[in-house]
Amino acid sequence: AQKITQTQPGMFVQEKEAVTLDCTYDTSDQSYGLFWYKQPSSGEMIFLIYQGSYDEQNATEGRYSLNFQKARKSANLVISASQLGDSAMFFCAMSSGGKQAGTALIFGKGTTLSVSS
Amino acid sequence: GAVVSQHPSWVICKSGTSVKIECRSLDFQATTMFWYRQFPKQSLMLMATSNEGSKATYEQGVEKDKFLINHASLTLSTLTVTSAHPEDSSFYICSAIYRVSQPQHFGDGTRLSIL
Numbered sequence: 376a377q378k379i380t381q382t383q384p385g386m387f388v389q390e391k392e393a394v395t396l397d398c399t400y401d402t403s404d405q406s407y408g409l410f411w412y413k414q415p416s417s418g419e420m421i422f423l424i425y426q427g428s429y430d431e432q433n434a435t436e437g438r439y440s441l442n443f444q445k446a447r448k449s450a451n452l453v454i455s456a457s458q459l460g461d462s463a464m465f466f467c468a469m470s471s472g473g474k475q476a477g478t479a480l481i482f483g484k485g486t487t488l489s490v491s492s
Numbered sequence: 493g494a495v496v497s498q499h500p501s502w503v504i505c506k507s508g509t510s511v512k513i514e515c516r517s518l519d520f521q522a523t524t525m526f527w528y529r530q531f532p533k534q535s536l537m538l539m540a541t542s543n544e545g546s547k548a549t550y551e552q553g554v555e556k557d558k559f560l561i562n563h564a565s566l567t568l569s570t571l572t573v574t575s576a577h578p579e580d581s582s583f584y585i586c587s588a589i590y591r592v593s594q595p596q597h598f599g600d601g602t603r604l605s606i607l
Contacts (some may be wrong), residue, residue: 395570410595418583420598438560466535479526480587482535 377402379467382482383437388457393437396452397441397487398467409450410468410480411441411459420466426450457490464488495519496588498599506607507578513571513602515586521566524590524594527559529581536599542569576606 378401388394393478401408411423426434426441438458442451454461464487469479503511515525516536523544528536540561548561555565556590558580560572569588585601 407550412598418601418603420585420587420601425595451495474511479538479539479541480536484535487521 377404377407377469377471377481379469379481379483381467381486383486384484385487385489390455390459390490390492392451392464393455394457394486394488396465396467397455398450398452399459399465400436400448400469402448402469402471404471408470409443410439410440411450411452411467411469412466413463414466414485415463424452444460452488454488459487459490459492462490467481493547495523496586496597496599498602500602501600503605504605504607505576506574508575510541511573511604512540512584513584513604515569515571515588515599517567517588517590517597520588522569522590523566524592525563525569525586527561527569527571527587528585528587530585530601532583536585539571572600574605576604578606580604583607 377483378397394491407428409426413421424434424436424439424441426443433443440453464485466485467483470480497516498516499592527539529539530536538551539554541561542561544563544566550556563569587596589596
């Protein structure tokens with residue numbers, strides 16, 4: 376069975392600093408996709424970044440980068456230059472078959488990020 | 493860009509009431525939509541997969557007679573919580589697959605409070 380583990384319930388960082396949110400996963404699939412979503416207090420799920428299991432390069436989207444270590448089954452999110460607006464819950468998620476497959480997502484328990492000035 | 497609209501955003505109702513939540517894909521057709529439930533400060537848990545024109549596929553432990561899902565068109569899936577009780581109070585959120593090269597798009601969610 377697939378599983379996502381986020382071991383950091385909460386993280387605190389100062390504005391303009393970088394922060395790494397941890398995510399490890401477990402799957403027997405060869406093809407899978409890893410996602411990070413941000414959920415502010417209002418509840419909506421905001422897609423941040425995607426990494427396919429066959430992608431050789433680590434994904435980057437603006438201030439977000441995904442540190443993908445396939446052998447260690449980890450997909451950590453790195454946020455560079457944190458902003459006050461980054462304070463939210465962050466979820467790591469996985470799907471079977473990669474981004475384009477029609478499967479539901481399995482989510483980790485989430486990490487609450489608090490950014491202070 | 494692709495947008496998923498979910499309505500209503502908030503529902504407060506008495507115990508025993510049935511509540512219908514709508515999930516619409518705007519400007520695109522979604523053959524598959526997903527319904528998730530999230531309790532406070534917890535993760536999203538998949539409830540069911542909604543397929544246009546066929547019966548929904550429910551996850552283990554989710555009562556299909558209590559959570560009725562209808563996906564009657566390519567742009568609309570509905571979740572009806574029948575005879576809701578306080579323990580059904582939760583945040584319900586849907587998602588839809590836009591196209592094969594895009595990740596799932598989520599609605600803004602519905603906060604359901606049963607008194």
